[in-house]
Amino acid sequence: MGLTGGDVLTTCVDFINTLAPCLVRAGWHGDIANLLSLLLGVVIVATVPLLTVILLIWIERKFAARIQDRIGPNRVGPYGLLQSLADALKMLTKEDITPTGADRVLFNLAPIITFATVVLIWAIIPFTPLHIGADLSIGILYFVAVGSIGAVKVMIGGWSSNNKYALLGAFRTIALIVSYEVPMILALLVPVLMAGSMGMQDLTHAQGGMWFIVMSPLAAIIFFIANLAETGRSPFDLLEAESELIAGYHIEYSGFKFGMFMAGEFMQVFTVAVLTAVLFLGGWWGPFVDQVPALGFIWLGLKTAVVYLFMLLIRNTVPRFRIDQVMNINWKFMVPLSIVLILLQSFLLRLVDVLGLRPAPELANDLLANLPQTLVLLAGNLVLGAIFLLLLQRHGRTLRKADEALAAVREPAPAGGMAEA
């Protein structure tokens, strides 16, 4: 929202983007008006996701309930809509316990960092062609950098609790977060390659003709899975594997501090859904968005809802992986795949250029003009995906054979206890 003197003549119709010039015309001092409009922008960008989460918790609980053949919250308010508010009140009134021997300052700091890092990402989400907190030229890198602070909060929370299980949970979570950051960043490079920019608005504009999920479905899938792991939810919820670690790094937290961890997790899931929609599903692009930019908000919301519900579906239907399985999937499958994908994608983009299949700049937003290059990129992705799936199948077969061979050897052993060792 960088406003200069040149904008003063604009009308006050577009309220959010022209608040400062409006105030200046009403006789305010320029600096104060600018500061006020910036502050308002920050408050709006930070508050909207916070308030949305309250509703999202209700949606998630209803969704999970339907999958598990229950009714879900239905007591507080119509359809149980106010259940989250009641829960929040309950958490506020609960006793706030700090364990003995805990590092008090750090113990209180961890929930705050948890929340702050998630809210910070919302600064770079382009809601419509006009409305974005800050259109940084390094948007994607900003997201990655802020996301990497997430490991710090886990560390602080787990260590300061003075609890073995919390520390063990923190180690596991960090291992998970740090590992899955690798394929996530590599997958993020693919949209950057295709758009030729790291800015979020540029990335969205580049999808005017064709969404990136069609041009590189593999990148979208890797990004989605890696983010699913980063949020630490089922099937990647090893950090709170109840039978092993009780509740992970935030086991000692109670009352509202626990509430902040929980809401932070919900918000992170929501944020990931928005980012997937922006990076791969065309962001605010949709019918009539050229005429009425504000419509972009609705299109983005719809796409986000689709991704979000898909994430809920996975969370509630896929069983938890073991830690070694999680690491194997990451290092032996997703990392190699994403590295090969980047090489392939840059080669294909070059090929498209050489063959002259790239649409002319004035036709960049035309679906038909984008079809040739889309087909080339899609075909490359599908071939690569097929090759990796075949390799996986072969690997799986070898593993199964080894298992069967082992079982055959063990079979004749007496049914005593010693054979197990």
Next chain:
Amino acid sequence: MIELNAQTIAFAILSALILGGGLGVVTTRNLVHGALWLILSLLGVAGYFVLLSAPFLAAVQVLVYIGAIAILIVFAVMLTRSMTSLGEVRNRQWWISAITVVLLFLLLAVGIILPVWGRGAPGDVTTLSATVGGAVELGEALVAGDGFVLPFEVASILLTAAMIGAIVVARDEEDGQA
């Protein structure tokens, strides 16, 4: 004289963050706290990069130094549990390190101040935005033939060698029979 504007105030706050964080690193007796102070200090450096209109470097600073290196330090400290609560951290060599640090600081200060000494003429002032490029210029400079392609490749080889070394070190000895 120094002008008092938003940038000067931001510079003062960031400097306080960096110096305060650094002071925290050397004075605290708890190693985990020391690592966290270090994170605060590094965050301030990232703020400097933003002030210098180099957002790319700022993001990389956060990503590499806080997201990777600081985490590694904290991880290492936490895994050596007996180290987290040392009563007596100071050893007898503290004065050697103090002298080394002071000398290093003087060396750096001289190296930075000497080249710009006496260039206070008003005509010498150049705006930062004219000299500092964005991520695109940086990327092109790194791979251009007349740019920094050689140092870039040397650094890549060094990092690759380090990675292979890490794998070799961490590898299980009895890996062959598995």
